[in-house]
Amino acid sequence: MNGLSLKRLVLRLLMLTVVMFAFGFALVPLYDVMCKAFGINGKTGGQYEGSQLADTTRSVRVQFMSTNASDMVWDFYASDDQLQVNPGAVNQMIFIAHNPTDRPMSAQAIPSITPAEAAAYFHKTECFCFTQQVLQPGERIEMPVRFIVDRDLPTGVKHLTLAYTLFDITARHPPVAQASAGDPGRAR
């Protein structure tokens, strides 16, 4: 018999098992942090507080896409297809949502940037994706997005796509009657 006693060895191995089980769950916040830090997977950061000087020598085309997740029945679209913007300047685009059903519904929009390496350079100062939307039957709202394309955006990137997918979350977050903004959602 060499090394540790059997009981201590088995206890250590069991502890390793528990640690690795916890590590599996630790990958979840770790992944979020990595995605935000490196813009992996086109994930954008939360609300941007800073401001930048516009770089008028350069311009970038930003396209807007809106998609409904399966089972989502709202009309959801951007008021224009694309904008030509200067890095550093604050820009605005209006998105429109309409609830055609006869019941109140709530929704959450998830943004994504393509190409993914540009995601860390796309700052939103205001976005409807920061909160959840509640629409009464037949209601239609205009939702502004204000954003700044960072001056440090790699020069190779001349063209960005901002895509929103709208999810129906009525079952999970039942709409409160007459609430217009809903509760603050998870910042993204």
Place this chain on the structure above:
Amino acid sequence: MSAVIDDHAQGHAHGPAKGLMRWVLTTNHKDIGTLYLWFSFTMFLLGGSFAMVIRAELFQPGLQIVEPAFFNQMTTMHGLIMVFGAVMPAFVGLANWMIPLMIGAPDMALPRMNNFSFWLLPAAFLLLVSTLFTPGGGPNFGWTFYAPLSTTYAPASVTFFIFAIHLMGISSIMGAINVIATILNLRAPGMTLMKMPLFVWTWLITAFLLIAVMPVLAGVVTMMLMDIHFGTSFFSAAGGGDPVLFQHVFWFFGHPEVYIMILPAFGAVSSIIPAFSRKPLFGYTSMVYATGAIAFLSFIVWAHHMFVVGIPVVGELFFMYATMLIAVPTGVKVFNWVSTMWEGSLTFETPMLFAIAFVILFTIGGFSGLMLAIAPADFQYHDTYFVVAHFHYVLVPGAIFGIFASAYYWLPKWTGHMYDETLGKLHFWLSFIGMNMAFFPMHFVGLAGMPRRIPDYNLQFADFNMVSSVGAFLFGATQVFFLFIVIKCIRGGEPAPAKPWDGAEGLEWSIPSPAPYHTFQTPPDVE
């Protein structure tokens, strides 16, 4: 294999109990090893019959035999059963039988836990296979069960699938703890770590891999369970989660898992090739370190399964180079096996035939793995039959041939009889031809763009698919023949001496054949 041990001639204090309860209550490492091996073979035939359904449907283009929904269940269940039901339990069975015999231990360190970890498996697979009979069918999302296919869009039976995975995970972890405790605590005096046979070494490292990644698998299915039933959003973008996270967590488990399925085969082959070359293994120490290096690298390459899901270029490069690095320790191993055979007095009994085929065909699978590791090229290969060809080349002639080689090598020790050499060689050649016929054409159709997991295909792939199907039927039928060879060997045959292979080394050959029910109750002397 009960006939094996019932006729033991040893005058021990007590032999095995009689009847069915012997197998239910047994804590004997040989009995449990036998149970594992029979269970694994049963699952091999079941998973193989699902593969026959797949190949029958793919025999011709168009839909002939099964509905696409059922086809998806067949591909999923084939993968799950082969990985968790056939390959892993077979190696645990070999570990149970051979590790105590190889290190001079009287039994496994934790015999009762050993019994429990085996009997969890039939429960787990009963649960898993029963889902095929539920309304809505069994799991149909592929063995990798990517969310949201396995959460939002899963059949109702997914909950049973999750609990089955939990049971398999618990069983594997307990088995791994048992192996580590046995190897670290029960070695005979004088059996230092660097004197252990390589099968023991590779299993020690495999057991650590199991303890490191099976809990992560348990974690990922638990997250699925919570997403499906408790309203969390780990993998649902609507609630702030991310389906791509699933792939990261899954492959953090999944990549070490493929080494879990191959490392013990490396170990077994490292015993068999020297035995039939009549030379000691070339480069023992480098083999141990190469195994450790492969195990370490397996933790930092997982995203090479995900090159097309959107990773920054730096990430693609990192995972590409890290993956290619694995070819170095693997190359060391292949070099050592070939050098062991170099100028040896080779004979080609069935175990050696399987071992040589293992070296050659596993290397082919390794090379297609290198091709897949090239991130920009993977964009073309991803999710095509080229991937299917690659992992079948490393798993069938890798893991499965390793198991066959081990079975033929140690059958005389287990049963006390020599197997029929002519039939064994026939089994080898039919398996070899069938396997290559089935999987080699998949490289071609994959490069030409045939997607995996689809029950129908373009007419241009028809000829190669028909060849694949014929090869698969041949391979499948041959394995029923293997069952016959094993039963014939158990029931009789030329009596085996204690050491039936003149070039074999190791403590397991110092005890009589068949191995007595209790062995090494006083530790042997190791020089």
